[in-house]
């Protein structure tokens with residue numbers, strides 16, 4: 109068995125003429141930082157419940173691969189399955205590389221999509237030493253991501269159709285894929301993004317994604333992210349975002365597949381009146397391990413955050429949730445609400461959910477709560493009294509538990525798809541996907 | 545045993561948390577009949593209804609219930625429903641996240657599976673439900689709303705009747721489906737109940753008020769008190785109860 113030497117692969121990947129000086133220096137910095145920290149270990153407080161060993165020992169090859177035509181063709185079939193409307197605005201990434209053939213359209217009024225080669229100030233302040241130290245996996249992503257995709261929306265533009273970012277993991281060898289996306293939303297502009305992670309790959313693979321977002325004054329971004337891998341995939345990601353004056357970010361996280369998943373979210377409500385919401389749903393059944401770690405910083409007055417995560421934990425499933433909220437000294441009038449509710453379907457499942465509040469000012473409204481529960485017997489009886497058998501009724505209620513969060517997704521086709529996927533993923537007899 | 549009965553309750557004793565609620569209750573219901581059960585608060589009316597539907601928190605300590613050809617007490621709640629029993633809940637349960645359409649489709653399909661019929665498709669479903677929703681004055685967006693969530697009291701009750709109309713039970717047990725309704729809503733509910741009356745079907749109406757019984761005329765009226773049916777009569781009994789209350793029945797019972 110060959111052992112992959114990350115440094116060698118890294119050096120080889122830098123040995124190309126078309127890489128700009130700015131990008132070269134950032135990637136070098138990232139690699140140096142990663143070499144110092146290495147993979148996060150369980151000794152670190154934020155990694156207590158999640159062991160990256162299967163990824164570290166998985167021999168996933170991070171060397172970039174050009175897309176071949178077969179993959180492009182295969183991708184268009186996968187896309188059919190992932191979104192309903194063939195006219196949907198979309199960027200397609202095959203193994204982390206932008207597939208220009210499957211992208212539609214290239215340019216839209218005020219919206220531009222490009223490869224980030226030079227430094228781009230509003231994004232670059234989000235990354236650097238500190239980020240690499242706090243998130244070693246993000247450092248690794250930066251070191252190995254070849255073509256960072258930059259999505260910018262000019263000032264004062266509202267785009268109503270959602271932009272789909274479809275990440276397809278396809279290939280035969282175990283690969284490490286490091287997609288990196290940067291988003292800059294102009295003042296008073298609005299955009300909706302749907303980020304899909306899918307794979308038709310039965311082989312294990314690892315996707316390690318980074319999304320960096322800067323939102324200018326009064327902008328609104330809705331970002332719904334779906335992960336629907338088969339159960340052999342590994343997924344880690346960081347979403348980092350900075351919000352300006354009265355900007356608003358609505359995040360939706362849906363994790364259905366994957367063997368080991370770790371999502372990090374770091375939001376800085378940097379200027380007065382900035383607001384964010386995170387609504388998350390995950391399914392950890394059949395030995396899946398799903399970990400959501402969020403950090404929301406209230407750095408300015410009158411900033412608000414609302415977070416609700418719901419986990420369904422089944423047979424040998426493991427859920428982890430840590431939601432940290434920091435209210436800084438300047439954040440008078442901040443409002444932070446957080447809840448984590450979990451449904452344990454099996455005694456062989458496990459959930460570790462922990463809210464954490466750090467407050468450095470008096471004038472705040474904060475609440476948080478964590479529940480771990482079972483199905484409601486009154487509701488169960490009501491359904492059975494209508495002739496629905498107990499297992500189906502349980503499936504319906506389990507689905508409902510997730511669906512109350514899914515109902516907040518503001519793109520109807522995405523909401524419907526998420527609902528039917530969840531219904532279809534429920535264990536055995538509880539599966540009633542055909543009903544929707 | 546009288547084989548012409550649809551439902552035959554004999555000497556039913558029920559306890560909850562070691563408290564005796566029903567204490568030797570008897571009731572026979574034949575096809576085509578409508579029985580009203582009245583009685584003071586806390587006399588055990590809802591307990592009876594829930595026991596019929598199979599709620600397991602109520603413990604049947606003795607007695608028997610025959611429904612059609614089955615020993616009702618040996619059936620699971622869903623089996624009872626598929627056999628043709630329907631309970632209209634006094635307090636319909638809110639189920640956030642389950643759309644009315646999901647519930648109705650799942651319920652219809654469960655019944656169809658028993659009869660070896662195909663699952664209902666979207667077109668057929670809409671065809672089935674459209675007129676019934678109009679009859680119950682339920683707006684069309686209702687199908688995409690969560691079951692009973694945020695419904696007014698009246699909407700919940702009309703929803704119970706809509707479910708009944710969709711499932712076409714042979715025996716409907718309606719627990720205070722009239723309480724909390726204004727005059728117009730009461731008429732709507734009464735129309736729903738009357739729509740389903742037929743020589744093959746029977747209804748047990750649990751109610752406090754005479755006003756529903758003017759719109760849905762009962763064949764028999766019973767008074768449930770202290771865990772038993774202490775008095776039975778025809779629709780005039782309901783009128784008397786409405787005028788005089790329950791005290792005279794209580795006194796009469798205690799004399800015995």
Ligand SMILES: Nc1ncnc2c1ncn2[C@@H]1O[C@H](COP(=O)(O)OP(=O)(O)O)[C@@H](O)[C@H]1O
Pocket residue numbers: 560561563565583584585586587588589590591592601
């Ligand atoms: N879960 C329960 N635990 C204890 N007592 C109960 C429970 N449910 C009902 N009861 C009692 O049983 C009696 C009958 O209640 P119920 O059947 O609801 O009466 P009704 O419908 O006639 O008003 C009441 O005294 C009530 O307090």
Ligand SMILES: [Mg+2]
Pocket residue numbers: 589590591634720
């Ligand atoms: Mg009652």
